[in-house]
Amino acid sequence: MAKSMLAMGAPNSLDAILSANKLAKSYGSTRILSDATLSVAPGEFLAIVGPSGSGKSTLLHILGCVERPDAGDLTLNGQDLRRLRPAALANLRNRTLGFVFQFFYFEPHLTVAKNLEVPLMPLRVPPRDRQTRVRAAAELVGIADQLRQKPATLSGGQLQRAAIARALINRPKILLADEPTGNLDRANTEHILDLLLRIKREQHTALIVVTHDEQVAARADRVLHMSDGRLTVC
Amino acid sequence: MLTLRDTFTLAWTKLRSRKLWTSLFLTLEILLFAAVLVFTAGVRGFTEGLETFNSQGLNGKYLVTAANVRSNPDLETDPDVMDLAEQLYQAALTEHQALAEQLGLPYSPDSEIAPTEYIDGQRALVVYSPYAQQAINQRMSDYLLADQADLEAALQSYDYTAIYLQQQLNADGSVVNLQNGQEDLSRYSSSSGNQPVQTFSGLYVLDDDLYADYLFTDLELDPDAIPVVLSVSDAEALLGLSSLSANASSTEKLQHFTELRAAAAGQIVAACYRNSASQEQIYTALQILDQIDRYQDEPGFTSPSLIYALPTTPCGPVTIQSDTRTAAELEQADRQRAYQTALGTYTEPFQQLLRFQIVGLIPTDTQPASANDLLSTIQSLGGVSIVTPLISTSYYDAHAADLAAVYTEPDLSLSYLGLDRQYLIEFPSADTARRFINEQSCQPRGDLSQGCATPDHLFLLTSDNNHSLVISDLSQTFTTAIIIAVAVVLIITVVLVALTVVRSIASDRKEIAIFRAIGFRRSHVLQVYLAYALLLTAIIIVGALLVAFLLGGLLDPWLSSWLTDFLRATFLTTAPLSAQLFTPDPLLYLLLCALMLLIPLLVTLPAIVLKTRESIISGLKYE
Ligand SMILES: Nc1ncnc2c1ncn2[C@@H]1O[C@H](COP(=O)(O)OP(=O)(O)O)[C@@H](O)[C@H]1O
Numbered sequence: 110m111a112k113s114m115l116a117m118g119a120p121n122s123l124d125a126i127l128s129a130n131k132l133a134k135s136y137g138s139t140r141i142l143s144d145a146t147l148s149v150a151p152g153e154f155l156a157i158v159g160p161s162g163s164g165k166s167t168l169l170h171i172l173g174c175v176e177r178p179d180a181g182d183l184t185l186n187g188q189d190l191r192r193l194r195p196a197a198l199a200n201l202r203n204r205t206l207g208f209v210f211q212f213f214y215f216e217p218h219l220t221v222a223k224n225l226e227v228p229l230m231p232l233r234v235p236p237r238d239r240q241t242r243v244r245a246a247a248e249l250v251g252i253a254d255q256l257r258q259k260p261a262t263l264s265g266g267q268l269q270r271a272a273i274a275r276a277l278i279n280r281p282k283i284l285l286a287d288e289p290t291g292n293l294d295r296a297n298t299e300h301i302l303d304l305l306l307r308i309k310r311e312q313h314t315a316l317i318v319v320t321h322d323e324q325v326a327a328r329a330d331r332v333l334h335m336s337d338g339r340l341t342v343c
Numbered sequence: 344m345l346t347l348r349d350t351f352t353l354a355w356t357k358l359r360s361r362k363l364w365t366s367l368f369l370t371l372e373i374l375l376f377a378a379v380l381v382f383t384a385g386v387r388g389f390t391e392g393l394e395t396f397n398s399q400g401l402n403g404k405y406l407v408t409a410a411n412v413r414s415n416p417d418l419e420t421d422p423d424v425m426d427l428a429e430q431l432y433q434a435a436l437t438e439h440q441a442l443a444e445q446l447g448l449p450y451s452p453d454s455e456i457a458p459t460e461y462i463d464g465q466r467a468l469v470v471y472s473p474y475a476q477q478a479i480n481q482r483m484s485d486y487l488l489a490d491q492a493d494l495e496a497a498l499q500s501y502d503y504t505a506i507y508l509q510q511q512l513n514a515d516g517s518v519v520n521l522q523n524g525q526e527d528l529s530r531y532s533s534s535s536g537n538q539p540v541q542t543f544s545g546l547y548v549l550d551d552d553l554y555a556d557y558l559f560t561d562l563e564l565d566p567d568a569i570p571v572v573l574s575v576s577d578a579e580a581l582l583g584l585s586s587l588s589a590n591a592s593s594t595e596k597l598q599h600f601t602e603l604r605a606a607a608a609g610q611i612v613a614a615c616y617r618n619s620a621s622q623e624q625i626y627t628a629l630q631i632l633d634q635i636d637r638y639q640d641e642p643g644f645t646s647p648s649l650i651y652a653l654p655t656t657p658c659g660p661v662t663i664q665s666d667t668r669t670a671a672e673l674e675q676a677d678r679q680r681a682y683q684t685a686l687g688t689y690t691e692p693f694q695q696l697l698r699f700q701i702v703g704l705i706p707t708d709t710q711p712a713s714a715n716d717l718l719s720t721i722q723s724l725g726g727v728s729i730v731t732p733l734i735s736t737s738y739y740d741a742h743a744a745d746l747a748a749v750y751t752e753p754d755l756s757l758s759y760l761g762l763d764r765q766y767l768i769e770f771p772s773a774d775t776a777r778r779f780i781n782e783q784s785c786q787p788r789g790d791l792s793q794g795c796a797t798p799d800h801l802f803l804l805t806s807d808n809n810h811s812l813v814i815s816d817l818s819q820t821f822t823t824a825i826i827i828a829v830a831v832v833l834i835i836t837v838v839l840v841a842l843t844v845v846r847s848i849a850s851d852r853k854e855i856a857i858f859r860a861i862g863f864r865r866s867h868v869l870q871v872y873l874a875y876a877l878l879l880t881a882i883i884i885v886g887a888l889l890v891a892f893l894l895g896g897l898l899d900p901w902l903s904s905w906l907t908d909f910l911r912a913t914f915l916t917t918a919p920l921s922a923q924l925f926t927p928d929p930l931l932y933l934l935l936c937a938l939m940l941l942i943p944l945l946v947t948l949p950a951i952v953l954k955t956r957e958s959i960i961s962g963l964k965y966e
């Protein structure tokens with residue numbers, strides 16, 4: 110067991126900020142994940158690659174606690190997911206995790222700044238703190254000038270940055286991103302990659318990025334390949 | 344919990360999506376709720392106005408009329424009564440014949456009115472025959488006769504304010520109004536088709552406490568005149584003012600009433616009382632004069648031995664112009680008088696000029712044109728169904744002897760109907776009055792056509808002397824209408840608000856999933872949509888209040904003066920009263936707004952809970 114994990118280049122599970130063991134998930138009779146095992150160290154950049162339909166997004170949803178696995182263990186920040194009640198789970202999603210979706214959804218009638226505030230709302234963060242945190246996140250991703258605008262006026266690249274800023278606003282320990290550069294051109298992809306690496310470096314955030322983009326995988330600390338419901342080291 | 348600010352910031356975004364639907368739905372709802380608000384304010388203003396005007400005079404009193412109804416029309420077809428009447432008739436024939444023989448007078452049974460006749464082979468009572476009346480009277484004395492003590496016994500367990508006795512007086516003869524101070528004698532000639540106006544042939548005695556509001560103030564009373572209160576229609580007829588048509592405008596009615604009051608106040612009207620002997624004298628005098636006039640130029644005409652002169656003053660006596668009767672003729676006349684005196688049917692001719700002073704006017708009771716027509720029902724509320732001419736009990740008590748020369752107790756046939764003496768009971772509230780009627784009236788316990796009174800329920804009780812009960816029924820109807828309107832609007836609101844919120848949740852599936860993926864709990868989502876529902880209802884309430892007050896404020900001056908005129912004309916009052924149509928009740932508005940706010944919210948809550956139960960992942964995958 111330990112041997113196989115070492116073989117995958119995984120960190121010692123004691124140091125891991127996230128560790129998943131033998132995750133399984135089926136949709137009806139179709140098995141999507143059968144034995145997905147991985148662990149991520151704090152500040153590590155892990156890329157998950159694989160063909161379309163291989164279950165990458167499904168895995169990321171399970172890691173992001175928006176979907177429950179059929180079987181297997183998942184420990185996040187030292188907490189056993191199976192033991193958590195819905196409220197604690199919501200809290201975990203809010204504070205420990207940051208999720209960048211394949212598509213980005215913003216509330217069209219709120220300004221970008223207000224949209225970035227949304228993860229602060231359940232925490233009842235006072236307005237003054239909100240402003241500083243929103244500004245810091247926006248400056249980090251480089252959309253400080255667009256804060257007062259409505260999402261519809263932003264470009265695709267800017268929206269992706271805004272999505273990352275929203276995911277970072279609560280300073281999560283793990284940032285999950287599903288094809289974050291899927292809809293972007295090469296130049297924008299490079300910018301986003303730089304941004305992710307900067308976050309990893311400056312905030313010591315672990316990154317788990319699902320991608321089929323060679324450009325992205327090349328910059329990761331470690332790459333796992335998804336096939337037949339399992340993860341293998343490339 | 345989210346902060347209120349965050350909750351409403353997010354709820355506000357729901358309002359800004361689906362703008363067309365939302366604005367249509369909100370406009371509809373605002374108009375609906377505003378209509379309810381305006382309706383309640385209008386109904387309140389209207390009923391309060393009605394009550395204010397109705398609180399004047401007799402209308403404002405909760406009165407119940409109690410009549411000891413003992414009438415039994417079946418007596419007229421009762422063979423026992425007919426037998427009795429025939430017995431009385433036969434006995435009278437024998438007695439009268441003996442008396443005539445004794446006085447040496449010729450006697451014919453034809454001079455008596457037989458009590459029965461045969462119509463199509465059926466024996467029938469001739470009700471105007473004195474023997475028929477005697478027979479009915481004898482039988483009726485078996486029927487239950489009630490007085491004030493009985494009424495007080497029936498009232499024992501009820502809270503009442505006062506009992507008033509209303510008595511009827513009837514002139515034993517005719518009381519004919521003078522025309523321009525002159526007596527129209529032509530009516531006594533058989534050829535005359537003139538129907539004389541006899542406003543004062545009957546009087547009603549009633550305590551003037553009861554109708555004090557209808558009395559003219561500051562009148563100089565004529566000590567020689569009988570103070571009477573007349574109905575508006577009697578006064579119109581008496582003073583020669585034509586009455587207005589029912590669909591005259593309020594202004595016309597008020598104008599007319601003002602003129603009528605001015606003309607009637609303190610006015611002295613004269614009438615001539617003549618008993619039947621006096622009337623007969625005039626009739627005879629006219630006939631003789633007519634004959635002389637017609638035949639005096641013919642050969643062989645001899646002047647009658649007794650010629651009367653017609654009265655020379657209004658309501659004066661008939662005098663003898665020439666009397667050339669022989670001793671035999673005079674003796675015959677004396678015997679005739681002795682016979683009548685012995686039978687008790689002789690009366691001296693008597694006439695008296697009566698002077699009445701109009702001291703008050705009572706709006707006449709008008710029956711609603713149609714019972715289903717709300718407007719005419721309301722218009723009919725102004726009138727009072729009390730009978731006139733009225734004289735006050737205190738005047739009657741002080742002048743009973745004088746009045747008795749003209750007015751006597753009514754015909755017995757009336758007293759069996761309980762109409763000669765009625766009691767008016769005043770109650771402090773409509774409820775007590777209604778309860779008293781329901782529990783104590785002989786109807787429906789006793790059959791009205793059989794003489795309603797039963798030993799336990801001696802009186803026929805009706806509320807038709809005033810309209811307070813009708814108005815309280817009317818406001819009950821309005822209240823029901825309001826409750827129905829509110830219920831309908833509430834149901835529509837609940838449905839539309841729930842529909843809007845549920846639709847919003849359904850189209851926000853992905854958004855909700857994302858919010859939850861970045862840390863919102865289900866309760867947070869719930870909060871946002873509840874706030875959305877609250878915003879919707881709050882907008883409806885605020886908008887409806889604005890519309891209602893704007894509409895009410897703009898239209899009210901005009902509508903209120905219309906209402907005031909309408910009520911003044913309906914109640915024919917000169918009292919300085921006014922009505923305001925748009926009269927919102929703050930407490931009712933508060934209640935309605937609270938209902939509008941809470942009920943849709945309470946109903947929407949389960950729908951929101953149900954709709955937000957979707958798992959995050961299915962929401963995320965929703966395209
Ligand atoms: N809710 C679902 N019900 C049934 N099948 C699903 C559902 N979600 C995903 N799948 C299927 O699971 C497989 C893996 O999907 P996904 O995790 O999105 O793959 P990837 O992200 O690697 O393209 C796909 O074949 C997809 O059609």
Ligand SMILES: [Mg+2]
Pocket residue numbers: 165166167
């Ligand atoms: Mg995918």
